[in-house]
Amino acid sequence: MASSSSATRKRAKSISRKASFVFFLLILLQIPLFRIPCRFGICKSPLQVTSSQLIESRYIPQFVMKALLYPGVVGKAIYKRKPLPSYSRVLNLYKFKKASSRTDYYYLEVLVGSYFAVAGAFLGLVGSWRLSLSGILLIIWGIAKEAVLGQRGIRDHSSAYIYPTMSIALVLAFFSVKGDVQRLIRCFTGKRKFKYV
Template sequence: MADTSSGSFGDWRHRASHFYLLLIFFSFPLFSVPCPKGLCSTPVEVVTVHLVSKGINDAIAKALLYPGALFTKLESIVAENEPISLPDWDTLLDNITASLKDKEQNDRTFGLGLIIGSYLCLAGAIACVLGPTPLSAFGPLLILWSIYYEGGDLKDCYALPMFSVAVFCALSGISLSAKVPRGTNHSATSGDSLSNDEKSKPSSSNKKTK
């Protein structure tokens, strides 16, 4: 008989990992941290600002930003009755590039833990396409440590409520179940071995016959 409890738990883990992917790539606000852009609120923003500041090809940065811009545009269409349209590809980086040219804003740098954690969030979200993976947990936990470490000195550095949902979904990639042999199978195996031993022994009646 199939174990329905373990099956439902596995289904839940898959749903949570897919929801984590959506949270990351559709750029739901998870935290607030000072950055060269001013304030960054998603791992995608942190990675994009870091890539642009290092002179990486703009097409890569725009590709990372586009899903979040698409979701924001859809939200505006539904909530504010804006005309149906797609985000403008050419202007996706205007806000970031303008901020990086501002010396006062550009002096606000990232912590190393936040940068590494954001890259790990993206890597974990990509891996979640194939299902739950322990890789998804490293990024949010590292960002959480970075916010805790730097939040005492920076009033603009804190986690938003949605961050707890992201951590919860990310931890679903860690499987706590272990495969334990069933007692019935063990007893059946031992019973079979005993019956085989009895068959191998010569019967007492055969010993008495001459």
């Protein structure tokens, strides 16, 4: 019994680590998960939403923001078969503009969820956290709420959209939590044992 429990823990840890790493790449490479208006014009990933807020606040040095955004710029250039942009021009590639605080207020869940998702992606490399899952769920809730209820302060409701890749992010975020994976494995192995008894 102890050996099966140990094997379950090892399997859950392995699945959790792999899911956390893929989720980290998904966030770092800025794979489009959704679309909302922000200070970059249109943001399509949690890292873009977070970066647009941090650049405006000026609490984080610009070289840190460039380092965070550059892998996504490189990935996009490789995907579109374009020459790699220079590191010094990273922030110029994003169409940064002053957004109204009203728009930020209406997408507050998406903003908080983006912070959670980005923090969870980085913390997931060293341990099992629920930040990623909480962040993705908050983002989905924020955009779904906007689509269903609508806010009078935003004229173009069609600018908020969830891409199908969000389902991949949700699955990865769930599997990055070791405890949940462990319970899931126990659930399936328990059913299998019950079946043959």
